[in-house]
Amino acid sequence: MLRAAFTTKPTEGGRRWRRLFLLLGGVVLLYGLLAPLTSLDALQSAGFPLLADKLWFRIATATAMFVVLASAWNLVGGLTGYAAFGNVAFFGIGAYTCGMLISRAHWPLFLALPLAPLASAAFAALVGVPLLRLRGHYFAVASLGVGVAVGEVIQNVEYRGTPVFGGSTGLFLPIFSVDNRDLVFYFLMVGAAALTIGVTWLVLRSRFGYGLIAIRENEEAAAVMGVNTTAYKVAAFALAAALTGLAGGIFAQWNVFINQENVFPIEYNVQMILMALVGGAGTLFGPLAGAVFLYMLIQFLSGSLPVSLDLPFLPSDARPVLAQVILGLLLLVTVIFVPRGVIDFFGGQSRLSLAYLRRSLRETSV
Amino acid sequence: MAAAQLELRQVTKRFGGVAALDGVSFSVPPGQIFGIIGPNGAGKTTLLNCISGVYRLDGGDVLWQGASIAGRAPHRVAALGIGRTFQVVKPFASMTVRENAAVGALFGSAEAHLPPRQAFERADEVLELVGLAGKAALPVTALTIPDRKRLEVARAVATRPRLLLLDEVMAGLNPVEVDEALEMVRAVHATGVTIVLIEHVMRVIVGVCDRALVLHYGRVLAEGEPRTVLKDRRVIEAYLGERYARQQGG
Numbered sequence: 001m002l003r004a005a006f007t008t009k010p011t012e013g014g015r016r017w018r019r020l021f022l023l024l025g026g027v028v029l030l031y032g033l034l035a036p037l038t039s040l041d042a043l044q045s046a047g048f049p050l051l052a053d054k055l056w057f058r059i060a061t062a063t064a065m066f067v068v069l070a071s072a073w074n075l076v077g078g079l080t081g082y083a084a085f086g087n088v089a090f091f092g093i094g095a096y097t098c099g100m101l102i103s104r105a106h107w108p109l110f111l112a113l114p115l116a117p118l119a120s121a122a123f124a125a126l127v128g129v130p131l132l133r134l135r136g137h138y139f140a141v142a143s144l145g146v147g148v149a150v151g152e153v154i155q156n157v158e159y160r161g162t163p164v165f166g167g168s169t170g171l172f173l174p175i176f177s178v179d180n181r182d183l184v185f186y187f188l189m190v191g192a193a194a195l196t197i198g199v200t201w202l203v204l205r206s207r208f209g210y211g212l213i214a215i216r217e218n219e220e221a222a223a224v225m226g227v228n229t230t231a232y233k234v235a236a237f238a239l240a241a242a243l244t245g246l247a248g249g250i251f252a253q254w255n256v257f258i259n260q261e262n263v264f265p266i267e268y269n270v271q272m273i274l275m276a277l278v279g280g281a282g283t284l285f286g287p288l289a290g291a292v293f294l295y296m297l298i299q300f301l302s303g304s305l306p307v308s309l310d311l312p313f314l315p316s317d318a319r320p321v322l323a324q325v326i327l328g329l330l331l332l333v334t335v336i337f338v339p340r341g342v343i344d345f346f347g348g349q350s351r352l353s354l355a356y357l358r359r360s361l362r363e364t365s366v
Numbered sequence: 367m368a369a370a371q372l373e374l375r376q377v378t379k380r381f382g383g384v385a386a387l388d389g390v391s392f393s394v395p396p397g398q399i400f401g402i403i404g405p406n407g408a409g410k411t412t413l414l415n416c417i418s419g420v421y422r423l424d425g426g427d428v429l430w431q432g433a434s435i436a437g438r439a440p441h442r443v444a445a446l447g448i449g450r451t452f453q454v455v456k457p458f459a460s461m462t463v464r465e466n467a468a469v470g471a472l473f474g475s476a477e478a479h480l481p482p483r484q485a486f487e488r489a490d491e492v493l494e495l496v497g498l499a500g501k502a503a504l505p506v507t508a509l510t511i512p513d514r515k516r517l518e519v520a521r522a523v524a525t526r527p528r529l530l531l532l533d534e535v536m537a538g539l540n541p542v543e544v545d546e547a548l549e550m551v552r553a554v555h556a557t558g559v560t561i562v563l564i565e566h567v568m569r570v571i572v573g574v575c576d577r578a579l580v581l582h583y584g585r586v587l588a589e590g591e592p593r594t595v596l597k598d599r600r601v602i603e604a605y606l607g608e609r610y611a612r613q614q615g616g
Binding site for chain 2 (some may be wrong): 205206207210213214217218220222224225226227228230282
């Protein structure tokens with residue numbers, strides 16, 4: 001059973017971990033915000049050393065993007081307990097909303113961007129009403145279906161012989177001409193990540209959040225205690241969609257080119273869920289920690305990082321496969337041994353020990 | 367006669383061809399403790415589900431202070447000030463005892479609806495009332511069955527109901543625990559809440575109820591003052607069986 005993190009009183013050991021964790025997090029955050037600034041022309045001409053090159057910008061921006069995806073998924077999957085497998089649809093809808101408005105209607109980015117979350121949220125509210133009547137596996141499969149279908153529809157819908165959304169060619173957006181583009185998109189994505197964490201923080205402290213957790217724990221009991229379960233579930237779904245759509249919108253302009261493949265990838269669904277689970281679903285910082293850790297791991301394993309593992313017996317084209325295998329193993333180990341996520345050790349009630357793993361194994365075995 | 371707070375008129379509920387409730391009518395004036403008894407499968411829990419909006423009626427009407435509430439969703443029934451417990455307890459397992467009760471105070475009847483801080487204060491009051499104050503900080507998984515039943519009541523009371531539907535809160539308790547639970551029911555009633563109580567335990571019906579109704583195969587078999595109802599020959603035959611009849615005789 002997942003535990004509501006905001007409610008637990010940490011143990012003495014947990015408190016020490018939490019302090020260390022917060023301190024480390026603070027240092028990383030400060031570095032993450034300040035280091036990229038050294039790429040500004042003014043600072044460069046003043047002789048500052050460049051702390052972040054283009055590749056690191058790209059990786060950091062993508063990491064922030066996954067923080068948004070995993071944390072937004074957490075609102076539905078972690079807090080409400082509905083395992084949504086199709087959130088990538090909202091990412092794609094956000095990206096295409098931005099893409100169409102910018103490339104076809106020639107809107108400026110900052111006018112188009114707010115519409116991306118709106119479009120995604122509207123779509124989520126629409127499909128959420130019938131979808132969220134389903135529970136458990138049925139909901140998971142149906143949401144996956146929606147996730148796949150939306151991408152197909154967007155790629156294939158035609159009007160008088162011409163594809164409406166660019167078809168299989170996709171959409172090309174005019175390059176956002178501004179100085180220090182990398183820096184702008186990095187801060188945009190980090191801003192979206194901060195917004196998502198902030199929204200989660202607010203939700204966890206509100207009546208809304210308690211209602212969602214009550215639904216997760218026992219929907220019938222929640223209903224007779226006065227929780228409007230349908231409205232709450234749809235609201236959580238739409239909120240997650242809005243945040244996911246925002247990331248999609250930023251991605252569209254950042255990447256300049258979007259098509260079905262790069263904004264509706266099915267593996268994003270799995271990755272965002274895995275990130276939330278590994279970090280700790282239902283907690284505030286779990287999905288953040290999971291996203292940073294797993295994204296780095298995926299990139300490292302697939303050889304996209306400047307530091308990579310060179311194993312003599314491993315041909316370089318086998319690396320993505322190895323990444324998949326390791327991710328699969330990680331999912332197994334997490335679900336069986338660390339069902340509450342690693343964040344449980346950092347300020348939670350538990351301490352990482354052999355006894356903990358044994359207890360988890362007992363809890364999770366049938 | 368005082369105006370009824372809750373009134374059922376010819377309430378009917380079918381599952382396939384089986385009529386779980388077949389034209390059940392009764393009314394509960396404000397301030398009463400109203401007991402409903404009946405053998406297993408008599409339709410007692412179905413009746414509560416029909417009142418609290420978990421089931422839709424197939425016929426008849428449920429009136430709350432004179433206005434029909436049939437067909438309303440459970441959360442809207444709760445908002446009117448009708449709280450309930452479940453026979454099979456349904457705690458929010460990841461939360462502490464205090465948080466469970468606080469959810470009741472955060473939602474529930476429209477005038478209750480407290481913001482989080484006050485909701486936790488209200489939760490503490492309610493836990494005091496049902497005798498769980500000392501266990502507020504525990505996770506619910508650490509509670510015994512009698513305590514989980516108390517928590518079930520605490521959550522419902524926290525919603526500030528004007529009517530509380532209790533579904534076998536004393537089933538499975540030993541005599542000492544039943545006495546404690548009776549005290550709890552009286553304490554809740556003393557705060558001005560009307561109570562409809564489903565029970566198996568005779569002592570409870572006689573001990574606290576102002577009025578009792580016997581349900582048998584979805585129909586009302588008898589209704590009246592508890593002692594009178596329990597002496598009714600049809601009731602003894604249909605529900606209490608030979609053993610109780612012998613006890614009455616001996």
